[in-house]
Amino acid sequence: MGIVAHGRLPGMAMLAVISLKGGVGKTSVALGLAATAWAAGHRTLVVDLDPQANATAALDPEAYEFTTNDVLADGRLGIAEDAIVASRWGPGIDVIAGERALEHRAHAEGPDSALRLRTTLSGALDRYHTVLIDCPPSLGELTRNALAAAPAALIVTEPSYFALQGAEQALEAVEVARAATNLGLRPAGVVVNRVRRSSEHAYRLEELRRAYPELVLEPPIPDRTAMAAAQGAAVPITSLRAPGAQDLTRRFATLAGHIEEALS
Amino acid sequence: MTTPAPRPALRKAADAHVHPADPSGSHRLRPAGQTPAPPAEPIPAPAPTVPAVPAPRRLSGPLNGITSDSLRAAGRRGRRRADDGKLVELTVKLPKSLRKEFRAALKAQDRQADDVLAALVRAWLDR
Ligand SMILES: Nc1ncnc2c1ncn2[C@@H]1O[C@H](COP(=O)(O)OP(=O)(O)OP(=O)(O)O)[C@@H](O)[C@H]1O
Numbered sequence: 001m002g003i004v005a006h007g008r009l010p011g012m013a014m015l016a017v018i019s020l021k022g023g024v025g026k027t028s029v030a031l032g033l034a035a036t037a038w039a040a041g042h043r044t045l046v047v048d049l050d051p052q053a054n055a056t057a058a059l060d061p062e063a064y065e066f067t068t069n070d071v072l073a074d075g076r077l078g079i080a081e082d083a084i085v086a087s088r089w090g091p092g093i094d095v096i097a098g099e100r101a102l103e104h105r106a107h108a109e110g111p112d113s114a115l116r117l118r119t120t121l122s123g124a125l126d127r128y129h130t131v132l133i134d135c136p137p138s139l140g141e142l143t144r145n146a147l148a149a150a151p152a153a154l155i156v157t158e159p160s161y162f163a164l165q166g167a168e169q170a171l172e173a174v175e176v177a178r179a180a181t182n183l184g185l186r187p188a189g190v191v192v193n194r195v196r197r198s199s200e201h202a203y204r205l206e207e208l209r210r211a212y213p214e215l216v217l218e219p220p221i222p223d224r225t226a227m228a229a230a231q232g233a234a235v236p237i238t239s240l241r242a243p244g245a246q247d248l249t250r251r252f253a254t255l256a257g258h259i260e261e262a263l264s
Numbered sequence: 265m266t267t268p269a270p271r272p273a274l275r276k277a278a279d280a281h282v283h284p285a286d287p288s289g290s291h292r293l294r295p296a297g298q299t300p301a302p303p304a305e306p307i308p309a310p311a312p313t314v315p316a317v318p319a320p321r322r323l324s325g326p327l328n329g330i331t332s333d334s335l336r337a338a339g340r341r342g343r344r345r346a347d348d349g350k351l352v353e354l355t356v357k358l359p360k361s362l363r364k365e366f367r368a369a370l371k372a373q374d375r376q377a378d379d380v381l382a383a384l385v386r387a388w389l390d391r
Pocket residue numbers: 021022023024025026027028029050052054135136137193194195221222223224225226227228231
């Protein structure tokens with residue numbers, strides 16, 4: 001990836017990964033893109049804004065005390081730097097961990113509450129090429145913080161009726177956030193995840209491509225057991241040799257290229 | 265020229281140890297702008313396992329690893345010290361900003377510097 005954003009390191013990409021619907025693969029796509037960027041030699045940071053802290057579990061940082069909850073509660077300019085820890089994946093990929101207590105930050109707390117992440121990350125990202133913010137499955141204050149902090153939002157969906165409704169609502173949320181807190185925000189596109197060989201999935205995928213010809217990102221990400229295997233072992237998908245993992249690795253690399261094109 | 269005092273490090277959020285499902289933490293989930301009704305009675309001290317305001321911890325440094333529980337154990341103002349031995353003085357030098365923050369926190373949490381520091385030193389020795 002390589003998108004110039006907010007005047008940080010040239011070629012830096014920063015994406016808020018969102019969807020209203022739960023379980024569609026926000027965390028999996030964020031981790032897949034993080035693995036791709038990292039494997040390409042880009043210094044990468046994952047910011048876990050989900051109280052479920054699944055991205056943190058997968059990135060498996062060694063020992064950490066501070067989380068995005070502490071960062072948002074503190075709110076000082078650049079303080080997020082203190083919470084950055086190394087992922088056990090290897091050198092060059094870091095994380096700001098999530099934790100259950102983040103639930104306390106899920107509702108507005110004062111007028112600047114949606115801008116806290118942006119403030120606390122300010123100046124803390126200079127050394128990163130790629131920053132991915134993994135959001136919870138809601139459009140509450142945590143997602144609003146991500147949309148105020150990132151120059152682009154990546155929407156993740158499954159090819160199912162309910163998930164497509166969630167994707168539409170996420171796109172609306174991007175518009176609202178742009179007007180309210182972040183004039184530079186734009187949709188990076190819609191990733192269709194967990195695609196299986198079924199007529200229903202084929203139909204929904206086509207429906208989505210027709211509805212948002214400019215936004216649907218190719219290729220879709222298929223449902224592969226290697227995805228869960230990588231997460232369970234807390235390793236990047238790019239490190240697995242199984243054919244399914246290699247297929248996912250290739251797809252994430254192509255997807256990253258298309259995201260870069262969409263935002264350039 | 266004097267070197268600027270270091271920025272105080274990040275601390276655990278006050279509600280970091282409150283389970284989201286615990287109604288005692290639900291005051292944080294109030295919609296913005298709504299103020300709480302004043303309590304009819306004094307709020308009882310929180311149970312030691314769920315501190316409402318964990319004492320500050322630094323990100324790193326010689327005291328790293330000391331939990332807020334060890335500070336909780338320091339007790340409230342006026343309580344008899346656990347160690348009845350003779351109390352002696354110890355002079356230390358701190359950055360001015362740290363002392364200021366420490367004093368403000370002591371006042372806010374109604375604690376004595378002697379108690380907190382004794383607990384910190386004890387916990388550090390017992391690591
Ligand atoms: N392409 C895929 N192939 C196989 N399994 C997948 C794929 N994408 C996601 N999964 C699995 O689906 C489950 C949900 O995925 P994930 O946690 O990434 O979704 P999410 O949108 O982040 O969920 P939440 O809304 O709870 O944060 C996980 O068990 C994950 O391993």
